[in-house]
Amino acid sequence: xxxxxxxxxxxxxxxxxxxxxxxxxxxxxxxxxxxxxxxxxxxxxxxxxxxxxxxxxxxxxxxxxxxxxxxxxxxxxxxxxxxxxxxxxxxxxxxxxxxxxxxxxxxxxxxxxxxxxxxxxxxxxxxxxxxxxxxxxxxxxxxxxxxxxxxxxxxxxxxxxxxxxxxxxxxxxxxxxxxxxxxxxxxxxxxxxxxxxxxxxxxxxxxxxxxxxxxxxxxxxxxxxxxxxxxxxxxxxxxxxxxxxxxxxxxxxxxxxxxxxxxxxxxxxxxxxxxxxxxxxxxxxxxxxxxxxxxxxxxxxxxxxxxxxxxxxxxxxxxxxxxxxxxxxxxxxxxxxxxxxxxxxxxxxxxxxxxxxxxxxxx
Amino acid sequence: xxxxxxxxxxxxxxxxxxxxxxxxxxxxxxxxxxxxxxxxxxxxxxxxxxxxxxxxxxxxxxxxxxxxxxxxxxxxxxxxxxxxxxxxxxxxxxxxxxxxxxxxxxxxxxxxxxxxxxxxxxxxxxxxxxxxxxxxxxxxxxxxxxxxxxxxxxxxxxxxxxxxxxxxxxxxxxxxxxxxx
Numbered sequence: 001x002x003x004x005x006x007x008x009x010x011x012x013x014x015x016x017x018x019x020x021x022x023x024x025x026x027x028x029x030x031x032x033x034x035x036x037x038x039x040x041x042x043x044x045x046x047x048x049x050x051x052x053x054x055x056x057x058x059x060x061x062x063x064x065x066x067x068x069x070x071x072x073x074x075x076x077x078x079x080x081x082x083x084x085x086x087x088x089x090x091x092x093x094x095x096x097x098x099x100x101x102x103x104x105x106x107x108x109x110x111x112x113x114x115x116x117x118x119x120x121x122x123x124x125x126x127x128x129x130x131x132x133x134x135x136x137x138x139x140x141x142x143x144x145x146x147x148x149x150x151x152x153x154x155x156x157x158x159x160x161x162x163x164x165x166x167x168x169x170x171x172x173x174x175x176x177x178x179x180x181x182x183x184x185x186x187x188x189x190x191x192x193x194x195x196x197x198x199x200x201x202x203x204x205x206x207x208x209x210x211x212x213x214x215x216x217x218x219x220x221x222x223x224x225x226x227x228x229x230x231x232x233x234x235x236x237x238x239x240x241x242x243x244x245x246x247x248x249x250x251x252x253x254x255x256x257x258x259x260x261x262x263x264x265x266x267x268x269x270x271x272x273x274x275x276x277x278x279x280x281x282x283x284x285x286x287x288x289x290x291x292x293x294x295x296x297x298x299x300x301x302x303x304x305x306x307x308x309x310x311x312x313x314x315x316x317x318x319x320x321x322x323x324x325x326x327x328x329x330x331x332x333x334x335x336x337x338x339x340x341x342x343x344x345x346x347x348x349x350x351x352x353x354x355x356x357x358x359x360x361x362x363x
Numbered sequence: 364x365x366x367x368x369x370x371x372x373x374x375x376x377x378x379x380x381x382x383x384x385x386x387x388x389x390x391x392x393x394x395x396x397x398x399x400x401x402x403x404x405x406x407x408x409x410x411x412x413x414x415x416x417x418x419x420x421x422x423x424x425x426x427x428x429x430x431x432x433x434x435x436x437x438x439x440x441x442x443x444x445x446x447x448x449x450x451x452x453x454x455x456x457x458x459x460x461x462x463x464x465x466x467x468x469x470x471x472x473x474x475x476x477x478x479x480x481x482x483x484x485x486x487x488x489x490x491x492x493x494x495x496x497x498x499x500x501x502x503x504x505x506x507x508x509x510x511x512x513x514x515x516x517x518x519x520x521x522x523x524x525x526x527x528x529x530x531x532x533x534x535x536x537x538x539x540x541x542x543x544x
Contacts, residue, residue: 007530018527025523026516033512037394046398132485134477150400311494312475317405321483325405333400335408340397342474347498 047340050154050333054341057169058162059110062351066341068122068138070113071105072250073307076261076298078127084268084293087221088213090322091129093293100296101126103309104200104253107140114246115198116238119191121249123205123227123264124314125296133320136312138334139205139227142194145280146187150333155181183281195235198244199252201262202233209316209334210277210326213268222271222326224284227264227296231256253301264296277326313342369435370536378425379537382418386460389414390512412467413480419464426457438531452517459511465489466507470500 010018031040038044055061061069077097084093092098102125106118124138147153159173178184197203205227213221241248256262270289276282304310317325317335325331371379389411396407437446471478472488473496479485490496526534 010528015528022520022523022527026520029516029519033391033394036391036398038398044398045400047400048398050400132477133483311492311497315476318477327402329402332402332404336396336400336404343498343501346474346494347502349495349498 045150045154047336050150050157050337051340051344053154053157053161054109056162057109057157057160058167059108059112060351061109061111063345063348064111065105065345066337067109068105068107068124069109069111070115070118071103071122071304071309072253073302073304073309074100074102074104074253074298075300075302075308076100076102076296078125078266078294078296080294081292083291084213085216087215087223087268087270087291088322089216090135090213090320091131091133092127092135092320093322094129096130098127098129100298101308101312102298103304103312103314104249104301106249112246115244115249116242116246118249121200121203121205123200123203124309124312126312126314126318129320134318135320135323136314136316136318137207137225138314138316138338139207139225141203141205142187142190142208143204143206144186144190144283145208145330146184147181147330148183148279148281149329152181152183153330153333156184183279186281186283195233196238196241197234198236198241198248199231199234199256200249201253201256202229202231204228205264207316208280209328209331210271210275210280211319212324212326214322214324220324222275222277223268224271225266225268225293228267230263230265250301257298257301262298264298265292266294266296267291268293278328280328280330311346313338315339368433369532371434372428372432375425375428375432375434376537376539378421378428382421382425382460385414385418385421386511387515389418390508390515393508409481412471412478415464415467416480416486418460422457422460422464426461435536437533438529441531449521452514452521455514456511456518459507459514463504463507463511466500466504470497470504473497473500 034040038046051066054066059069065071076099078092078100079097080093080095082093082095084090085095087093102123105122105124106113106115107120107122108118110117121141122139123141125136127135129135147156156177159177160169161173162168163170178188207225210222210224213223215221236244245251253262268291269284270291271277271284272288275284275288302308315335315338317331319325370376392407392411392414396404396411399407437449441449468478468486469490472490473493475492475497477485478488490500522534522537525531
């Protein structure tokens, strides 16, 4: 360099001190990064911890969704009647027909679970508007969710851990959870009293979490939504259901679809002031305004192993312009945990059976 | 401006320090968001995606400026191995800064996600929707992030070594200060 500055040589002690200073800068930077990554906060509830807890409920989760692991894909369309456009500018709510890739599932971590073990049934949908805007939603047939916070969800999941000695969860753990989480009561009451049915077709599927619709004038409307079935409820006593074999839900769905498509009406409920936006364990009063915004038609079902829903993450925060999340803490947590589950299962392709498991096979 | 410059141009220094802030923020946002279920998660994701595209644009701009304006030479007395290390680490930095946003974008494409930048502004997919591809890109995004952070630490250590131990003007070529008489 032409203008190398003159410098007084450093003593060995000065060099050592300056090197130590450089080392300290690196150590602090590295530690800061590790801190941001949660290395020093083992108590932090991470997506990885939730997903691991879900996988500890029995069954082999490799290659599969860590929750609602057992399910089938479906395809169909959503016919919006245009009524939703009064409350939201979402393209999929403007009058028109939009393709749907969906999935029915049961709330289990075990791909090979018998359907009778799935108290909660679910429907997930992806509706795509012509402009490419997507609406993804994961809905359950319970009117409320079991917990209000990610921490409570984690504790509930832990209470369902399978004891390796018995192969079953400890019943006392769930009792203890219910006793210590009063918000669980409305869900528990539903689970206890609602009739069992051998079908996905006769169930309503509810958003559970609250969202916000944004209308053309920029006004925000707090909403929940529900897919309401159009076929009569088909209650069957649990003892009878058990005789139907492990896969009665898929059998019922296939059978019904041979006779024609199945439909649900999408009903949006508008909150009144004071209705909770951030607590999915609390139902809103039934006298709220309900708006039918369209009809979902399910035409076909496909096994998930190679079906169109397999590689989709039904993250409920993937919303079109015109729909936003509320302040419900479950929504960001669902997004984070679903992403982790998706990252894991797509990296476990070697473990993903590309064919349907044998009828009635056991884990 | 015809004689060989001893410092990077003000534009180069501006780009360097702006990117330093953005890239380091990006790395901390990235590692933070994948390890939390807190509502801040969605805010971090919403920053991470457009910021990645901003960095991609800046790195392209920076590469163009670097090719046009060149750089001050390294000191003549710098040992050959350090010379090589300097070149290799800068190549790696440029490569990672360029690859990381593209990996993120491609990873979301392969995962079948809409690549939302802000509100209705979406980017087209740059990779087919494919789970095996997603797995590779997702892992690549993580490992490149770690490698980028490690390379930045090395870069910082080398800069401080030049500035505090060798005191050879290399650090001075990138910082803003009064001109030496």
